[in-house]
Every structure is written in structure tokens, then in C-alpha cells.
Amino acid sequence: MTGGTTEGTTGGTLADLPEPAARLYDVRYSRYQGAHEPRWRSVLALARSSAGRALGLRRTAGAKVWPFFLLACVYLPVIAVVGIPLLFDGAPDPLDILSYQQLLGLLTLVIVAFTATTLPSLLTRERRDRVLSLYFSTALSRTEYVVGKLLAAVTLTSLVTLGPLLALFAGTILTAEAPLDLLRSEGGDLPAVVLGGVVVALYFAALGLLAGSLTAKRVFAVGGLLAALLVTPVLSGLAFGLSGRRDLLVIDLSQVPQRAAGTLLPGQAFEPNPPDAALVWAVWALVLLATSLVMTLVYRNRDSA
């Protein structure tokens, strides 16, 4: 502890005392005199906190079960295909069992479930609890808030899109008989893998935020998003079946980013005859544009807090 008399019973001084093992702090309120961090650190703090809460971190155990169950689900296929060559001699390479495009196609349902149940609450919970007036009065600007939420959403969707792709890439390299040789030959695929993962992550992040910004009630946002992502595949199948036009498959909103990423990712495609790539990219861009417009309209209004 600090303090005490300047002379001890043996006649020594404070300088003679050993280094204190503990230090006492006065926890009574005082004026803050310390430095302030740059604003981008605040935006990162918002993104980190928002993503953590969406995953149930620093909340009850029950709040963590569903998001972490889905996270486990997206990495199971990767663990399986990476593990096979380790267990069986002469087994094919992971990428020969499951290509990047096939992995994304396989994970569609889990990605949809994760997006619909996790992302809207990034926005709905704070509107429900009316926390925005606290944020916008003295903590954040509206632009900083939107950027922070976008970062949180992309971080979350990257966990279920980019994460498995990178895990498959790394697993393929690490389980190869000559990892360095394979890294030299296949390392050039990494930018395309990252870009493909980001394309899918951005799309689902945008959809999740779009649903969350349209209502303060989470149940409506989740229901609306699930309806859009589960009904459109049926509609697109019906439209294709009736007309025979493959371009009508782009109505399926749950497959748009996988098809767009398919134009970037190496390896075997997850469907033999995809719709026209330009049309797919147009729908992908349209969803991002719609989200930007809606969020601008919802959060630019100063009177809405």
C-alpha cells in the first residue's frame, strides 16, 4: 500500500522500503483528465461490442447456444474434409472432395439461419430499448453508428462465410504432404478466396441490416428475412420450371452471393448451369444499394432518435 510515515520504527525512510506489493486507488468520482482516443477507435468499440452481444457474449448462457451451434455447423464440413486425408492414406485432397464453391452452396441454409436470427438484432434491440438517444446525444454521430453496425454485421457474416473458406484453404495446405510446395502452387488462389468470402459476407450483412432497420421488433425482422430467403428459392424454382429460363433463378435471394462468388472462386462450380453472371452481380449490387438507401433514410433523420 502507499502512504505511511516517512520514517519507520527502525529509523529507515520510505526509500528504504521494498516496492509495494499492492497499490490503493481512490475510487471516488473525479474529473477525467486522460486522453481521448481517435473516433475510429470508438467505431471499432461499437462494432466489437455489437458483434459480441449478437453472439451472446457477456449475456446469459442461453443467449450463446444458438449462434455458437450455427458456428459449429459451418465448420463441421471443413473439419470433415480436412480430417479425411489425415485419417486415411491415399484419400483425395480436401479441395478434391469439396471445392470452395461447393462449400458455400452446402452452407447456404446455415448461413441463412445465422443471418436471419443474429443480424437484425444488431439494430432492433437498440431501437426497442431506445438506446439511440443515448448514443447520438453524446457518444456517436449517426454516420459512426451506421459504420460501426456495418462492421459488426460483416464481421459476423464473415465468421460463417469467409471463415470456412479460409479454414478449407489453410486445412488443404497444412494437411498436404508438401505444404510449402502446395502453398507456392495454390497460394495464388488466396486473394480470390478472400474476395469470394467477402462478397458473400457483404451480401448477407446487407440483408440482415436491411431487415433490422425496417422495424424495431426483432420477431418481424427475423420473420421477414426468413420469408424472403426461404420463399424466393421456391418462387425461382417455380418460375424456372414454368418458363425454362435459367435467368429467373436469380429470384432466389439465398443463392445470389454464392453465384456471384462462384465467378471469382477457383475449383469446381456448385451448379452446372448458373444464371447469367452479369444478372447475378446486378441483383447483388441492388441488395447492397437498397440497404444503403434504407439505412440512410432511417438514420439520417435527426428527429428519429
Place this chain on the structure above:
Amino acid sequence: MSTAALAVDGLVKAFGDVRALDGVTATVSAPATGLLGANGAGKSTLMKVALGLLAPDAGSVAVLGLDAARDRHQIRARVGYMPEHSCLPTDMSAQDLCIHLARLRGLPRRDALRRASEVLFAVGLEEERHRPVSTYSLGMAQRTKLAQALVHGPDLVVLDEPTSGLDPAGRHEMLRILRHLSRDLGIQVLVSSHVLDDIERTCDEVVVLSSGRVTAQQAVTATASGGPVALQVSGDPRAFVARLHEHRLPAALDGSRILLPSSEPALLTRVRDLAADTGTGIMSLVDASHALEDAVVGAMA
């Protein structure tokens, strides 16, 4: 002279056909200022315009000498705000909320942790700080709202109806904390209320709003007229009155207040000295001649 906490000039804000602020002009520079008015008088609207939450239709606003429209970033760093309505994330604890808002206001993580502990201790929530806000009583939720407004060490705190819905004990505690802010910690306080007693007990000046206009602005302190004053002390007021009588000082108990028949400087000095000798804290000393009450009632009519 210190910078005015708030200076508004010709402020107008309308919601449809209703003019919530109708040409408000006032300068607020006292350590603690109360915005007094009936429901719908424009108190909350004035605060929200000052904080940039609402855009004014006309007029200008300066907060701590900074233009509210142009210098919002600097204002945000120097102002704390406690809204009237429920605004706490129900799944967070008070500790997590204060740390979170401190981080959003630019404090480094280590400082945010320390400051959260300090403010929660200051508002009396040190024991319950890890519980989710959803389990808090109304009084605890109000104190959490106050704590988050203080966590970044603001120069000015804007408090919208801080005693709203509190029971008498909670209200007394909240008023004590508010007085502590301006008197002991040097934080300028702008507090709205529709209860004159709250303003008298916590503020040095009162601004009365009625139908979106400033209808009165005057000091709350005991007047120099030498008229009667009311004293509020910490601890047992009955015991303090007895000590005053022992020293042949005229005083009478009126509920929890002590009435002194005059505000002559000699008498007030002796009362102050006796309070210091007995370790009694003087919480408020206000005019008891009802001059303020009469003025406010007249201004709100």
C-alpha cells in the same frame, strides 16, 4: 466569469402546427440551473435541440461556448445527457453499459473500466453493478442513467426529469447527488423538472418555460432582503435545531426543513459555523418567503 453552459437566441422548433419552442432566448451560466415548466412547456425539446438530437427551425444554440450545429463533436466530448425516458439496454449490466459508453466517447479501455467503477460508486450502484439492467428498480435505473452521463467526465450534464417516478427516498438521494455534482465536483448542471422543490434544492438559478417561451429567469438562493430562509441539513434536523437553540439562535422545524426567521448575514454565518462545528452538512439554503414560488407560479400561469 465561466463560459455559459447554454446560450440560445430566438430558438424556434415546431412539430407540425405545435410550436414547442417559440423564440426562446436565454443564457444559462450558473453552476446548476433548473428548467422549470409544466408538461409540454418545451423543456425536453430545448435540451434535445441543445444536444443536437433535434434540428432547430430557427435561432442559434451555443453549448459551453461552442456552436451546437457546427461543433457537435467537441460538444459531445464535454457534455453528458440523462434522458427522461427509459433508454437502457436491458440485457447489459450497469458496469458493462458505463464501460461501453465510455469507450464510445473515446476513453481508452483501461480508463473506461476505472471510470465506470468511479461513477457507479458515486451514484451508489457499486453493489449491483454486475446485474442486468432489466432486474433494476426504477431508482437504480435512474442512477444508471446518471452514471453513464458522468462516465467521461463532462463539463456539463443535462438531466431531463431525473426524479421522475422515484419514491421519496430515491428522489432525496438523486437530489443529493445532483447537488454534489455542481457544488463539490464543479460540473455544470442543467436539470429539467416540473417540481419547484426539486429545483430549489439542487439549483442556483431557475429558468421558467411556458408554452415554448422563457417567462422568468431568476436566482434560487436566499434573497438579500433579509426575509426568512429554509435550511436543509444532512443528518437529524431535529438535533440541529436543538443545537441552534442551545446557542440562542432562532429556528423552527418545518417537516424536514429548518426555518430561520431572517437571512441576515450575521445569523447565517453563525448557523454555518455551528454546522461546521457539529459536522452537519448544509444541503440547501433557500428563500422561504415564497417569493420564488410566487414568481414561478406567475410565470407558468
